[in-house]
Amino acid sequence: KKQAPNAEDIRARKGGTPLVSLTAYTTPMARLMDKHCDFVLVGDSVGMVLHGLTSTLGVTMEMMILHGQAVARGLSQAMLVIDMPFGSYEEGPQQAFRNAARLMAETGCAAVKLEGGVEMAETIRILVKRGIPVMAHIGLTPQSINTLGGYKVQGRDAQADAVLADARAVAGAGAFSVVLEKVPQKLADKITAEVAIPTIGIGASAGCDGQILVVDDMLGFFTAFKPKFVKRYADLGPLAEAGIAEYAADVRARAFPGAEHVFADQAPAAKTPSK
Ligand code: KIV
Numbered sequence: 286k287k288q289a290p291n292a293e294d295i296r297a298r299k300g301g302t303p304l305v306s307l308t309a310y311t312t313p314m315a316r317l318m319d320k321h322c323d324f325v326l327v328g329d330s331v332g333m334v335l336h337g338l339t340s341t342l343g344v345t346m347e348m349m350i351l352h353g354q355a356v357a358r359g360l361s362q363a364m365l366v367i368d369m370p371f372g373s374y375e376e377g378p379q380q381a382f383r384n385a386a387r388l389m390a391e392t393g394c395a396a397v398k399l400e401g402g403v404e405m406a407e408t409i410r411i412l413v414k415r416g417i418p419v420m421a422h423i424g425l426t427p428q429s430i431n432t433l434g435g436y437k438v439q440g441r442d443a444q445a446d447a448v449l450a451d452a453r454a455v456a457g458a459g460a461f462s463v464v465l466e467k468v469p470q471k472l473a474d475k476i477t478a479e480v481a482i483p484t485i486g487i488g489a490s491a492g493c494d495g496q497i498l499v500v501d502d503m504l505g506f507f508t509a510f511k512p513k514f515v516k517r518y519a520d521l522g523p524l525a526e527a528g529i530a531e532y533a534a535d536v537r538a539r540a541f542p543g544a545e546h547v548f549a550d551q552a553p554a555a556k557t558p559s560k
C-alpha cells in the first residue's frame with residue numbers, strides 16, 4: 286500500500302506519467318477513489334454539487350472544513366487538497382494564512398488551492414514561505430464569475446498572454462502545481478511546456494501534466510448541466526432514481542419489507558459450533 290504523496294512529490298511529477306485527480310466531498314466517495322488518484326480535491330464545487338447553490342460564492346470555511354474532515358477519513362493513499370472558499374483569502378496574505386492554516390489544522394489536508402494568477406502571487410509566496418503548500422487555479426476561476434461575466438473559455442486570442450502571465454506568476458511564487466480550467470488546448474500545451482510545475486487540466490488539454498474532474502459530473506450524479514469538458518464515465522443519477530422509484534412502488538404495494546427483512550418474535554436458535 287503506497288503512502289500519500291506530498292506537495293513536493295506532486296511537483297516532481299512534472300512531465301511524467303499524468304497525475305490523476307478527482308473531487309470528493311464525502312467519506313464513501315473518497316474511499317472509492319483513494320487508490321486510483323494521486324490527489325483528491327475537496328472543491329468548493331461542493332456548494333453546487335451537494336448543496337444546491339447556483340454558484341460557488343456562498344461556500345463557507347465551515348462547509349470546507351466539514352467536507353474536508355469527511356474526505357480525510359476516506360483517504361490513506363491519495364493526497365488531500367482543499368479549496369479555499371470565496372472571501373477567505375482575497376483580503377491579503379494574513380487573512381489567507383489564517384484560513385489556510387485553519388483548513389490544514391482542522392482537516393489534516395496536505396495543501397490548499399486558491400483561485401487567481403498574477404494578483405494572488407504575493408499571497409501564494411507568503412503561504413508557501415510559511416509552510417503551506419499551494420495549488421493555484423487559473424483560466425476560468427468560478428469564484429470570479431461576476432467579473433468574468435459567465436463560465437466562458439479563458440485565454441482565447443488577445444487574452445492568451447494574460448493567462449500565460451498568470452501561470453508564470455503562480456509558478457514563480459512557489460505554487461507546487463496549477464489547475465488550468467477551460468483554456469484553449471494550444472494555450473494549455475504552451476503553459477505546460479513553459480512552467481516548471483505540473484499543470485492539472487479541466488477543460489484544457491490531454492497534454493497537461495494531470496487531469497481533474499468533478500466526481501459527481503463524471504459519474505452522472507450531477508445532472509443540472511454538463512460542461513463540454515466533462516466525460517460521463519457512468520450514469521449513476523438515472524440508476525439511483527430508478528432504484529428510488531422501485532422502492533416507492535414496493536412500499537405502496539406492501540411488497541417491501543419482505544419476509545427476509547423483518548424480525549420474528551423469538552431470537553433464532555444459537556448456531557451449533559462447526560467442529
Ligand atoms: O471546486 C472544484 O471542483 C475545482 C476543480 C474543478 C478544479 O476547483
Ligand code: NA
Nearest residue numbers: 328329330368
Ligand atoms: Na474550486
